[in-house]
Amino acid sequence: MKLFLLYIDPGSGSYLVQMIIAGVLAGLFYFKNLWFKIKSFFSKPKKDDSSENDNVNG
Amino acid sequence: MADYFQHPASFKDPSGFVFRANDKFYRQVNQSYADDYHLLMSSGLYKILTDKKLLVPHAEVNENFTQSKDWYKTLLPEQLSFISYPYEWSFDELKDAALLTLRVMKIAVNHGMILKDATSFNIQFYQGKPIFIDTLSFEKYDASKPWIAYRQFCECFLFPLLIEHYRQIDVQKLLSVYLEGIPAQTTAKLLPRKSKFKLNIWLHVFLQSKVGANNNKPSNRTISFSKEKLLRLLDSLESTIKPLRIVTSVQTTWNNYYDETILSKDYLDAKEKIFRDFINDINNGRVMDVGCNDGYFSKILAEKNNNVIAVDFDSQCINRLYVSAKSNNITSILPFCIDLTNPSPAVGFNHSERQSFAERAKAETVTALALIHHLVLSKNVPLPDVANMLAGLTKKYLVIEFVPLSDEKSQQLIANKTNYHTPYDPPAFEKYFSQYFEIERQQVIPTTDRILYRMKKK
Numbered sequence: 001m002k003l004f005l006l007y008i009d010p011g012s013g014s015y016l017v018q019m020i021i022a023g024v025l026a027g028l029f030y031f032k033n034l035w036f037k038i039k040s041f042f043s044k045p046k047k048d049d050s051s052e053n054d055n056v057n058g
Numbered sequence: 059m060a061d062y063f064q065h066p067a068s069f070k071d072p073s074g075f076v077f078r079a080n081d082k083f084y085r086q087v088n089q090s091y092a093d094d095y096h097l098l099m100s101s102g103l104y105k106i107l108t109d110k111k112l113l114v115p116h117a118e119v120n121e122n123f124t125q126s127k128d129w130y131k132t133l134l135p136e137q138l139s140f141i142s143y144p145y146e147w148s149f150d151e152l153k154d155a156a157l158l159t160l161r162v163m164k165i166a167v168n169h170g171m172i173l174k175d176a177t178s179f180n181i182q183f184y185q186g187k188p189i190f191i192d193t194l195s196f197e198k199y200d201a202s203k204p205w206i207a208y209r210q211f212c213e214c215f216l217f218p219l220l221i222e223h224y225r226q227i228d229v230q231k232l233l234s235v236y237l238e239g240i241p242a243q244t245t246a247k248l249l250p251r252k253s254k255f256k257l258n259i260w261l262h263v264f265l266q267s268k269v270g271a272n273n274n275k276p277s278n279r280t281i282s283f284s285k286e287k288l289l290r291l292l293d294s295l296e297s298t299i300k301p302l303r304i305v306t307s308v309q310t311t312w313n314n315y316y317d318e319t320i321l322s323k324d325y326l327d328a329k330e331k332i333f334r335d336f337i338n339d340i341n342n343g344r345v346m347d348v349g350c351n352d353g354y355f356s357k358i359l360a361e362k363n364n365n366v367i368a369v370d371f372d373s374q375c376i377n378r379l380y381v382s383a384k385s386n387n388i389t390s391i392l393p394f395c396i397d398l399t400n401p402s403p404a405v406g407f408n409h410s411e412r413q414s415f416a417e418r419a420k421a422e423t424v425t426a427l428a429l430i431h432h433l434v435l436s437k438n439v440p441l442p443d444v445a446n447m448l449a450g451l452t453k454k455y456l457v458i459e460f461v462p463l464s465d466e467k468s469q470q471l472i473a474n475k476t477n478y479h480t481p482y483d484p485p486a487f488e489k490y491f492s493q494y495f496e497i498e499r500q501q502v503i504p505t506t507d508r509i510l511y512r513m514k515k516k
Contacts, residue, residue, distance in 0.1 A: 017269040018204035021261045022287035025294055028257075 062123045066410035073194040079123050085135060085193060088128040094197045103169035112162050113190045139365050143412055144178040145234035146394040146402060148377035149222050149304040155181040155188040156215035160296050162190050167288060172199045176207035178214040186389035204283045212262055213239025216299060221248050223302040228373050230395050237406060242267035258298040328504045336457050336499060336512040343422025346451060348398060349429035353379035356391050364390040371397035399437045416450060424452040431461040435471040440479045442490045449494035456495055456513045460487050464507050484509060
């Protein structure tokens, strides 16, 4: 089943590093969110300018 | 059953392969890839990627050309006009190819698929933009797993871009040796200390170089990942790549060549007038502008021809041309970094995985403006060899400018040297080129001693 994986050796290193990075980014995301919540508590709501988005399903 | 020829670069992935038959490139899908192919087509992923011109579109052909038992489907992809390799791309071409890969990956994840490989060879330039060409790179997404092609993406895209951004090293030279990408450990040694203080760079380069080096044993530990984590990883890669730039203050050979030369305005206008006259009736087939500099004349060629390949050895010139063509929506020029005195060789497995420049470059029309004095006077290539090389590239027409010894630029080139090949003058030039070409027209460019020729291949 996983024969095709042979030609890109994922290496446990690559998986491990992605887990660490994802962990760090999740922590950062948490604090960023918290910061925005605190900021928005003290300021008026602004219009959201969302950029070009590919997030289309279907 | 038609004769077919399997593409020598298409052997790594057992999901299928590219072959040539009836003068067209096809892609065979094998049985083992049937489920993933079905998912690609039925999930709407193929449609959205091709609608956005991110993936090369194909038609299904109901014929088993290869008569193989593994056969599932034959695809006829839209045929590309020119194949180039990452070690021929300028900085912004590589950067756009990287961002394209991430964009394709993100859309795929939202359709329940991922890219199982992320090599830069999966990208080609087509109609002025990068496009993903490997239709068999998509596989069903297992949300509990990290991205299998993460390391490959970093080595093929992120690391070369970082090295050029921080060190102003022409990354084409490195990539022509590191065909599978530059390893994290090598990148960590090349990057300056200050880059460590950027969190994303520390994570993707320095952390990876340490973790990767110390964890080569297969691990049995269960890995839990999630779609949210994966998308955050992709965002992090994207936000690391987006701000990367090349420093343009570095003085290169052609930097502001036209601005500084005293020949500039009158000379350019006169040359343009004759050039336009010479190419007026040439508008079929591929045009190769060799030694294109900033692409001033490539753009003139592109007005009438939709298949102009512009090459120069100065990667910053090529980058400027790419960026300016992109911002002006010129889709008919593809600029690449090629040194005619050291063109891309045939490399990879069995010397046949990646073709040499000469094998790919033949063009109906070749233009070589203000180039010959650099080859003969700086690089000491004898005139007969220049004629032979250009005849090899040209199928039909050659428009070439002869820059005599008396010219100011030639004088600069020989100011500090005495050993160059002679005779180097119009009669010798005409004699050697007449071996391969018939000189149709010639005209001295007013205010200079330079001569523009139009020749037809014999």
